[in-house]
Amino acid sequence: MRSFFLFIIRHYVVFMFVLLEGIAFYLIFTFNSYHNTYFLNSANALTGNVLNTYGNFQEYFALRQVNDSLLRENSKLREQLFLAEITDTTRHVVADSTGTPLYYYYPAEVIGNSFTEANNYITLNKGSNDGIEVDMGVITTEGIVGKVVKVSPNFSMVMSVLHSSFRSRVGIKRNNAAGRMQWDGRSPTHSNVIQMSEPGKLIKGDSIVTLSISDAFPPGILVGTMESYDKDPGSNYYNVRVDLSVNFSALRYVYVVKELEAKEKNELQQHIEDAGD
Amino acid sequence: MQAINWILRFVGLIFLILFQVLVLNKLNVGTYAHPYVYPMFLLLLPFNTPKWVMLPLAFLIGLTIDMFNNTPGMHAAACVAIAFLRPQFIKFYTPVTGYENVKAPSISQLGVIWFALFTLTMIFIHHLLYFFIQVFWLKDLGLVLLKVVFSTALSTMLIVILAFLFASRKTRL
Numbered sequence: 001m002r003s004f005f006l007f008i009i010r011h012y013v014v015f016m017f018v019l020l021e022g023i024a025f026y027l028i029f030t031f032n033s034y035h036n037t038y039f040l041n042s043a044n045a046l047t048g049n050v051l052n053t054y055g056n057f058q059e060y061f062a063l064r065q066v067n068d069s070l071l072r073e074n075s076k077l078r079e080q081l082f083l084a085e086i087t088d089t090t091r092h093v094v095a096d097s098t099g100t101p102l103y104y105y106y107p108a109e110v111i112g113n114s115f116t117e118a119n120n121y122i123t124l125n126k127g128s129n130d131g132i133e134v135d136m137g138v139i140t141t142e143g144i145v146g147k148v149v150k151v152s153p154n155f156s157m158v159m160s161v162l163h164s165s166f167r168s169r170v171g172i173k174r175n176n177a178a179g180r181m182q183w184d185g186r187s188p189t190h191s192n193v194i195q196m197s198e199p200g201k202l203i204k205g206d207s208i209v210t211l212s213i214s215d216a217f218p219p220g221i222l223v224g225t226m227e228s229y230d231k232d233p234g235s236n237y238y239n240v241r242v243d244l245s246v247n248f249s250a251l252r253y254v255y256v257v258k259e260l261e262a263k264e265k266n267e268l269q270q271h272i273e274d275a276g277d
Numbered sequence: 278m279q280a281i282n283w284i285l286r287f288v289g290l291i292f293l294i295l296f297q298v299l300v301l302n303k304l305n306v307g308t309y310a311h312p313y314v315y316p317m318f319l320l321l322l323p324f325n326t327p328k329w330v331m332l333p334l335a336f337l338i339g340l341t342i343d344m345f346n347n348t349p350g351m352h353a354a355a356c357v358a359i360a361f362l363r364p365q366f367i368k369f370y371t372p373v374t375g376y377e378n379v380k381a382p383s384i385s386q387l388g389v390i391w392f393a394l395f396t397l398t399m400i401f402i403h404h405l406l407y408f409f410i411q412v413f414w415l416k417d418l419g420l421v422l423l424k425v426v427f428s429t430a431l432s433t434m435l436i437v438i439l440a441f442l443f444a445s446r447k448t449r450l
Contacts (some may be wrong), residue, residue, distance in 0.1 A: 013361070014327045019355045022334045027343075028410060047344050054299050114302060114346060116311045118411040121347040157347070186420060187308045249305040270395030 048111070048155045051123055054111065055111040066252055073141045075261060103161050103218050106131055108138075111155075112212040115188040115248040118158040122146060122251065123231055127154040136256040137216035143219050143245035144168070144210060156256075162188055169214045170198075173207040181208075181223065188248050190227065195237040202229050208242050218257060290338070296360075298345040299329070309420075309427040313352075316403050316405045316437045320358055320396060323381040324367060335360035350413075355407040360398050370395050376421045377391055384440050394434050 010016060016234040059066070108130075109121055118237030126132050128151045138158045146166065150157040159166055160168060162183050171178035179196030206226045210217040224242040232239050297315040308314070318337055339353030344351070367382075370391060383394045408421045408428070 013332070016329065016332050017357065017361045021354055024336065024339070024350040024354035024357060028354065033350040050295075050298075051345075112345075116302065117346060117348060125284065142299055187317065188305065235365070249303070 015204075022261075036206065048123065048152070051112040052125060055109065057181075062252060065250070068178070069252070102262055104131070106256040108132070108156075108254055108256055108260065110251045110254060113160075113248070113251050115160065115162055118185050120162040120166055120188075121149075122158040122160050122254075124156045124158060124254065124256070125154070126256065127151050127277055129153045131258065132156045132256050133258070135216060137218075137256060137259075138254050139221050140219065140251070140254050142222065143248070144217055144223055145246055145248075145251065147216055148256065158254075160248065161191055161244065161246075168217065169211055170208055171211045172202075172226070173209045174203075176211060178211055178213065179238070181242070189244055191224070191242050191244055193240040193242055194241055195232065195235075196229075197236070198238050202226065202238060202240070204228065207223050208240070216257065216259065218259070285324075286318070290315075292317055294338070294341060297342060297387060298441045304345065306431065307427075308429045309423045311428050312435055313342075313400075313404065313407070313428070314432055314433040314435045315398060316356060316359060316440065317396075317439060318438070319356065319363070320399055321338070321382055321440075324379070328364075331363070332357055332358045351407055351410045354410060358406050359403045362402060363399065366395065366398055370398075384437075392440060393437050395432065396440075397429065397433045400432045400436065401425070404429045404432065405437070442447065 017030050033256070043271075044255040049229040064154045106126060108124040110122055111125050114120045114122075122138070122145065124138075126131070131147060132151050134148055134151060136148045138148060144161060146158040146160040146163070147168075149159045161168075161181075164181055164183060165186055169178055169179045170181045177196055177198045179193040181191060181193050204226055208223040208226060210219055210221040210223065220247045224244040224246075227241045227243045229238050229240040230235075280329070288384030292380065293315045297313065301312050301314065304376075315338065319331070322331060335356040336353050340350075342352040343349050372387065372391060379386045382392060382395060404425050408424050412418070412421050
């Protein structure tokens with residue numbers, strides 16, 4: 001026993017190295033999948049506040065740009081006014097033609113944003129106190145941004161479209177040909193839509209939008225434009241490369257979308273899936 | 278003197294981490310280059326830093342960056358590895374005259390070439406590990422190698438420039 005301890009003491013550096021690497025790899029394998037967002041910490045008090053303070057400071061330098069985007073947003077909102085009925089400043093209600101509310105849009109500010117990692121997250125300055133819930137979609141006026149994966153009382157974490165686990169059903173605006181969107185990790189300005197069925201001919205430059213089958217997003221939200229496509233070898237599907245409409249390096253203001261009939265829709269979908277098994 | 282040096286080091290560390298998290302991480306240099314300069318703190322530690330200080334310190338610094346980046350464990354793993362390997366590379370790069378009177382890696386005492394080579398090696402290992410750990414999810418080897426090469430070049434350049442800025446102050450101490 002004595003010699004065992006002496007052995008450990010003599011080689012303590014190696015043991016320490018193995019122990020620390022063990023902890024690090026435990027963290028890597030435990031907390032890097034979609035549903036294990038425990039560690040996702042930029043929503044917690046310390047990092048959230050550092051990012052928030054810096055964001056406040058940085059705002060002054062971005063005012064011009066923000067003005068521009070607000071102007072653009074204003075004009076877009078005006079166009080949508082016949083659909084949207086703004087009840088208060090903390091959320092916007094989007095209703096259908098009979099007046100039944102379909103979506104709430106909660107405006108939020110981006111205080112933390114990564115786009116160069118293999119898995120990117122965005123931190124927002126609104127949390128469960130403001131009505132944000134997990135699995136809500138996040139959009140800007142330019143297009144889709146991601147999905148909420150974690151909320152704390154005052155902050156929330158969004159899994160960006162630039163995340164290896166992000167999946168969404170999207171399609172071509174012109175003819176609703178649908179495919180699955182997922183990021184290949186290459187470039188923060190592009191993403192891919194795989195397994196797109198295509199009855200007609202694909203056209204470069206086509207708008208890719210969310211469809212009514214996309215969960216968490218309202219239909220018709222822009223994703224990007226088709227840059228190129230190729231046929232998936234051995235199947236009749238196409239893989240499409242999408243030039244994303246959102247500039248992830250300049251994200252500032254976003255909307256978190258609450259789908260009011262999400263629960264009903266999910267239950268029905270679950271029901272169909274269960275029946276299919 | 279020792280205590281003042283350590284306090285300055287930690288002040289520098291806070292600035293390095295903020296610079297990394299608030300400036301560099303928001304920079305979009307291109308698909309392949311993602312500079313990480315915060316390991317500079319580990320490179321500049323005195324030669325006689327005990328390993329039982331160095332390894333946990335490296336782990337904590339890596340974990341701090343991980344917390345901001347939402348990359349649990351990835352930076353920590355890369356940092357612990359370079360902290361563990363550092364003494365071997367210091368030995369490997371021993372100048373002909375040895376390390377007489379030199380207490381820590383510095384441009385003013387060991388020269389730019391020594392410093393750049395040492396930084397390049399350590400940063401290369403750090404980036405290699407970091408980007409390969411990401412591969413568990415990306416599965417794209419060529420892309421990772423390109424990222425390693427371009428990011429290493431950029432990080433090394435930034436660290437040497439930062440070291441120059443700090444060097445003038447360090448020699449006065």
